[in-house]
Amino acid sequence: MTITATSVDNKSIVNNAISLDTIPLSNVEVTRDSYKGKIDPDWCPGCGDFGVLTAMQKALSELDKQPHEVITISGIGCSSNLPGFINTYGMHTLHGRALAVATGMKMANHEMTVMVTGGDGDGFGIGGNHLMHTMRRNVDLTYIVMDNQIYGLTTGQTSPTSRLGMQTKSTPEGNIENPINPIPLAMVGGATFVARAFSGQQAHLVDILKQAIVHKGFSIVDVFSPCVTYNKDNTYKWFKSRVRKLEDENHDPTDFHAALDKGYEWGDEIPIGLFWKKDLPALHDLEPILHEGGPLAYRPLGISKSQSESLMAEMM
């Protein structure tokens, strides 16, 4: 993709922008290394989030996305440190607010590929309200939840996806609250791409992420990403023996009710893969002001004399 040559050349603008020399981009090849971040992840050795980061880097490079055309936006938590570990534009925002920030970003620059990363507490707990509304709006974002069923960065308290009875530092006698099931929640909430993956199954995860990024609309990928330090229940071994790929079962991701039934399956066998997908216009497609003129963020500012005269006339 070439860079849109948009300018802010409104003559009333005092433009202090630094000018850059122009070079063609077409001869630079994107590899996984293009996405290698400057900082080594600060996660515990063995953390499931490493697998998610690697899969994201693979997916983006295999899709031939230019790093500067991608932004990774996170909230707060262990997994939310991810934007620092990947070479894309990044925002590390507030706890639970990544989806709201990302919606603002996507509306202001709908040509950017917007990835949102975070954990189960960030997305399903403190950020639950934003999740619900981002799904119904079908904002074209790829939301990757590194779901470890625990609050890790605060050293091991219960999370909205912790199982009933789970003993954590805030539920020492066992959790008495029902967990959220993100798959039916997302489907009923209006997400148009709903998938689950496992950090321990790299090739499958990369494949799911690629589909999620390509999908036009809100895609959510709930990734089992084991916390090796604070969650002794939901370990690699625990997941590995249970996950079954929907892709091996001839599941039809366009059959809503079948997908919903699959979403409720939980126990000795847990389905992973693409549950549900529907092509609907994304929010930015429905906003006529974005149909031409490039990203809002790059457009010239100010209004013309005839525009202001017309606004003034209404008030007379």
Next chain:
Amino acid sequence: MTNKQDANTDNETLVDFAVGIGGAAGQGIATPGNILARIFARRGLNLNAYNAYQSLIRGGHTFLTIRASDGPVRTMGDSLDVMVSLNQDTMDRHLSVMPAGSSVIYDEAKITPEDTPEGVQLCPLPIKELIVGNKLAANTVAVAVVLNMLGIEFDDLEDALERIFARKGEEVVASNREIANRGYEYAANNFKPFPFKAPRLSKGLAVVTGNEAAGMGALAAGVKFYAAYPMSPSTGVLMYIAKHAREHGVMVRQVEDEIGVMNMVVGAAHAGCRAMTATSGGGFALMTEAIGMSGMLETPIVCIDVQRAGPATGVPTKTEQGDLWQILGAGQGDYPKFVVAPNSQTELFNTIPELFNLTDRYQCPGLVLSDLLISEGTATVDPDALNWQPTIDRGEMIFPNGSADDNPYGGYNDNAYLRYANTETGISPRAVPGVPGHIHVAASDEHDEDGTLISDEFTNPHKRRMMVEKRARKMETALKLIEPPKLVGLGDASATLVGFGSTWGVNLEAMEKLASEEEIDVNQLHIKWIVPFHVDQVSSILKEANKIIIVENNYSGQFARYLRSETGIKADAHIRKYDGEPFMPHHIVDGVKLILGGETNLYVPTHEMMV
């Protein structure tokens, strides 16, 4: 309109009158109010309108005051010349405060006046006969009667009715015209007109609310993203911008809550848009964490807090200046921001582009302190006083102008570009996402010059200190770019009235009243810019004051404390009001007299109108 002669065109005496219209919500007070306001403004009269209402859609008591004059009008004034009473409740509430020489208009079949004060002209109308079946036109009759008594030609009303009812069809227009004419003639034959005629001046004026002015200012400033959650009394901004969004290429989003609003605004602003929101105190409280993020990310945003009476849900439809300290303390931590309190609808308009220039330049949040009185209040605005094509200064920004770096993936990895470069001015050139070669992370955690988080693995007190100082240093030059407050009135006055925001008009009018009616000279120092604060100028002006009287719409004297904290100056006396209603000029006059008479140093006026 055809040429019309007006006897008062050359009259040099100022005409100054106020019309009150009262009834229950749902009785259609807005339409007659709107007709009168537009007619006055088209004649070139200045006006100020204030609507006292409650948080309900039907019932209760709504009272609209429209004051007009060929001189400046900055408040709703002190008394009414004519009251239109649409129900018995209005009559019962306000008849006793109507002064001699005023008139009261009402439907004789439905409303009975009791204990009419001496010298008040009762104007009973046989509404049923006049409207002949068109119940919706009852208020049109009242408008016609008021206009007749003010000596305003019927043509003006005809014109207004046509404009207002045009979309309902010629039949509705004709019916209203006929009924209005009957009311107009009825008044001519039965009621005593005012001893003056409302003049016609050469230049028509615009009628705007503060919320509309803020929306207009946002369009002039180049706002491309506006998000909000409806909250009285700020919702008018959302509605104005939403109405004009498509034609001006503005993205408007109504968000699930104010937390989402401010985070979305920060996201859009980070992308490079000028992004804005307006809310009231409760919504602002929810936004504050994200306002702090704007400070940390150095992503400029603008937010208007239209104050209403608090705390909590408070009195949703009443005014107050009780959010000053909330605004000052917005967001945890210590970071630079702008806080500005415009004094009127016109100043609110012009402040929005000015504030965006400052926030773009200094890469920090800009907060506007308005209140219900300004934002839902209506005033005439001279079209020439609005700068629709202001200078737009986006500061040091880097856009993808079709150009690239040697390494388009670079930036974050190669350190060629440092988003948070520790420059001498503290201002670091801001690349928006999408620019090749400028990849970086904008982090709400403390970060290094390149955006790397310092908080997780290796916190570093030297880096932390450097970044705190870098952000703070930005503001060192800001004060020079904003206008210092000026003393208005005689230098050697017996007292100096000090206030911020919406009390400007009432203080100025009180000052004029004190001089002309009481032979007391006071002057006025009104503060627009709260942060940064012109400590030197304010201190040197107030050092010369004989008596400092602070006027503010809150209980605890929030501005008095702020002034003291910034300058060390302790005010001599205070006039405060916290009953939900705005000050009227005589409240200030009474307070100044009592204070100068040594009777008190804290005056809290009683609001006479039960609204």
